[in-house]
Amino acid sequence: MRNIKANFWVVLIAIFGSMLYVHTHDFGYSGDDGIYSHFNRVTKEGLDNWQELFEYGSMNFIQINPVNSSIYRPLTLLTFGLENELAGGFSAPIGHRVNIVLYALVLMVIGWLLVRLVQIRNLPIWLALMILLLYAVHPIHSEVVASVKSRDTLLCSLFAFSAILIWVNSGPKPKVFQQIIVAVFFFLSLISKEESIPLMALVAAISYFFFQKSLKDSIFSVAPFLIPVVTYMGIRAVVLDEAITIYNSMINSILYGTTPGELLATNFYIYIQYIKLLFFPHPLSWDYSFSQFTVQSFANPLVWFSVLFFGGLLFVAYKGFKTRNLFSFGIIFYIATFSIFANLSRALIIGSNLGERFQFIPSLAFCFLICYGLFKLSDRFSTFKKPLFIGVVLLPIVLAFSWKTVDRAKVWESNLTLSASGVKTSPKSWRTHMFYGDELRQRGSNVLRSYPDSAKMYFAEAVKELDKGYEIIAGKVGVSQFLGSLAESYLGLGDSTKAISILERSTIENPNSSFAFIKLGYVELARKNVPRAEEWFIKGLKAPNPDYFGLYKALGTLYDRENENLRAIAAFKKALEYSDDREVKRALGFLYFQEGDEKTAKTYFPEDEDIDMDEVRFIKDLKLANLAFKKENYQESVVLYASILDRFEEYGGSEKYPKFYGAYGESLIETGDTIQSKNYLLKAYDLNPIEPVICMNLGVISFFHDKDYNEAARYFKESIDAGIGDLYSAWVNLGSSQIVAGKEADAVESFEKALEIKPTVLAVKNLYLLNKNLGNQEQAKYYLSLLQPSTVTQ
Structure with missing residues (x-):
């Protein structure tokens, strides 16, 4: 009855923790999601070539800089291929929903494991539930759950903790078939993501601290987990090529190129940042590249604080080891599971300064230490008040962490x-x-x-x-x-x-x-x-x-x-x-x-596409018209454009051929048909008001034909804003329009711009006359002095 009640609370907490991410269910892809899904050569084919996933490294299938080295996570990729196959294509919302479900399952397995462990040590079950609740709401998990790509971490954790749970439930001396099941589950975790390797240390620690085995026997108890690790590493050695050095630079980790002293100091600086984020997860970021973090030395007091902090942890772990103190267990748990990301040597630099996702498993040790610490602290109170004391202390933290988790997950909506x-x-x-x-x-x-x-x-x-x-x-x-x-x-x-x-x-x-x-x-x-x-x-x-x-x-x-x-x-x-x-x-x-x-043409047209040969003829005629326009054979281009005008809308219109009206209108203006030209140029302008040549032509028509100088000035100004190639002519046209419109002060500015581009007699003469009319005598004299043959061009 007691276990049924505990299981109920475990499931309830798991649902609560996963529901903190329910708003991500319709998010799009973001971050590195594409390398496992829509940018992956194999998974985007569904299950057509799924066996390739096991034959090569997992970075061999990405579209940008594919390499057959670094990581081997075929099972994770297989789930993406399966998802694509079943759903009929990749769908980011499906990926997010899968992650939410996986997180709930991970929490359930961890919860059942915690319950079993506290039972072994005769500790109250509510302590396990407190640990699980704090872990479930911790915001540092938001990257793993809200990022579709991090399915690898979730699968790895699910299979690894399932293996450990089965092993724990098998008792101190598991049977052969139980060990085989454990080995299979742990192998599945490894081919999902390799970060479960350090959990072998957790298994040994459970043997020693919970099953009360000797240190030697505890080490030997790791055998069901060691065999799949050796198998996995052997497969990696055969499948993967030698690691390349393309990412071994500061762009990925500031540790590359450091001296031994800098490497050590910078590591300790980063380690304490992880601890800070566990206690106070704000601000959280998807990236901590240079120079958010920089190379450190032992001159930084924070580095020494980190040395003392971790030295103290190791001392506590050592002091409590012989007495099998659970503080020692929690510290060993954290250090062991974090070690794979600790950049312990140059050969093991992971290519990332800091990653919140790297704390997904180690943060469980953190939650264990916090809750167990509160449990021991509550010893001064009577027994019946212990849950109440811990609940009161944890409640504001759980609420704050829950809010932060919901808020932080929002940023993963899109790139x-x-x-x-x-x-x-x-x-x-x-x-x-x-x-x-x-x-x-x-x-x-x-x-x-x-x-x-x-x-x-x-x-x-x-x-x-x-x-x-x-x-x-x-x-x-x-x-x-x-x-x-x-x-x-x-x-x-x-x-x-x-x-x-x-x-x-x-x-x-x-x-x-x-x-x-x-x-x-x-x-x-x-x-x-x-x-x-x-x-x-x-x-x-x-x-x-x-x-x-x-x-x-x-x-x-x-x-x-x-x-x-x-x-x-x-x-x-x-x-x-x-x-x-x-x-x-x-x-x-x-x-x-x-x-x-x-005959040959039809062999190239896609078989599933019903080709309209009349449309093919239309495209051929349009191409000839565009070619004549391009070669400035405007009489020919006008005739050709006119011949296809009645078919234009039928075969896609301006949506498919947005430059048609502009080219036709420009051809017409070049042949002197101003009225017709304006009609088509205005259509082109409606489609793309930032096309500079169209704006310029409309300005010319407004100036010379319509005599609407304000409108002409507007079009000329828009052609300049749109990046017209001949800026000099555009500024001169704008200035001329402003003169006729009676805006002489504005015209001065326009001709000054033209003069900056090209010193011509036309620009200087206009500036001389404009300044003279405006009463700017000094400026007028200045421009008059410039009207020398050696000063300006014709």
Whole structure:
């Protein structure tokens, strides 16, 4: 009856602890979730190639920098593949719900284990429940439960503590079949995540402190757990390659490159930070990179405090060991389970300064020590008051921890919320600023077409954050992977010159990444510098470890735009050698159709796609019209655009071809059809009000045709804000509009801007006349003096 009641409370606490995360049930992916799910080559295929998960290291399947070393967690990845298979695709909410359930199960198993242990030592069951409650609500677990990727920690803990629970319930002398079950469960924990290895020390400690075995017998009792560990390590040795050094730098851990004294001092500094977070879990952060933490020396008093603190813990553990004091047990439990993350030697540096997830198991030892300490402290009170005393002390802590857990879990809703929280909780970390900047850049790109003003705000903030990240790292180590994000942000702001400069720097600092080569090519293509674009794509193919698919696809796109069909076909076919891409196949289908080979064209169009050959003809005609426009054959482009106008909406309209109206309108204005031109330019403007050429053309029409000078000035100003290439002409046009509109003071400012760009007679003459009319005699004399042939250009 007593056990039934205890089990009821264990389940109730487990449900309560897991419900603190119930609001995460519909969150998206964030942090490193993608490397186990939608960015994972095997798991995103469901169970089609599940056996590969056991044949290679778990980092071998990620899309960015895959390596067959470091970690081996096939069972965790298998659960993601299974989830994908059963759900018909990855779904972040499903992943979060799985984590909530797993956390509840982990709490139940730990609760039952605690109940059994206190029973063995004749301690009250409510003590076990107090420990479980404090553990269940501790905010330091929020990263593990709220991050889908941390399913590995939950699975590892579930199987490991289940193995220990089965072993404890088997008694001091478990039978062979019980030991086999224990070994199987512990092996499952290891292939979920290797951090359960130190729990062998917990098993030995339970034997010694609870089963009262001798030290020698306690060590031998670990056998059912040691066998799967040896098996697991053997498999790792066969499967994994030698660890590479790509991450062995300050960007991941400040311990790399330290002297022995600095290594020791910095470790002790980090250890005490973990203890601080256990007692006072605020602020919590997903990242603690340089320079949130920096290399320490023994000149820091906090380092000495940490030395004394942990020295005191070891002394207490030693003093209580012979008497089997449970304080000694709790300390050994904590130190043993934390040891795997303690960076004890250079060979064991884990590549992270501090991680809250690393305290998921050690924090159980912390909760044990706190509650057992309160239990011993309550000895001064009568027996019946002990639970009440501990409850009164723990209640405000449990409430505060519960609130903090709920609040902290909110930041894992998305990458944007997570990275935004990082710059607040770890403002000195280079990584938090870089990741937040990249998320802002992505958000800007997503809203660019619909909300251009908002997009610019995102891009501007992205540049600020990315620059801050580079300022923190300050050349100490390369993080050139973020140069692409910085360049994209400048492109979003319309500063292609700055973007190109950054991308060129990236090709030097990070030649293994093809992104910069591809992006530079597309930027030059947008600037109509086709030879330069082609040069960048070819340079990318010659760089180390090129992205052959992306580069050949880019070359195919370039040749396609230039109507060099045969070269485009050759490039796209090369791209297909590296990836069976649907988009490339469609492009080949259209190209072969344009070459008159409809039979071959149909073999490239996707089989599950019903191709409308009339649409293919429309696209062919549109391409010819765009090509004529590009070559400035405006009479021809007007005829071709007009011929497909009646089919335009049928085959996607402006949503699919957003530049159609702008090109048609510009062609019309070039052929003198101003009225028709304005109609189509206004349609283009409604679709994208930040397209500088459209704004400029509308300004010209308003000025010369409509005589609406205020509207003309507005359009010219918008073309400048949108990053018009010919800024000089834009400022001159704006100034001219302001003169005619009677805004001479504003016109002065506009012509001064034009003069800064290009010192011309036109700009100086206007400034002379404007200042003379405004009564600015000194300025007028100054500009009159500039009207010398050697001073300004015609």
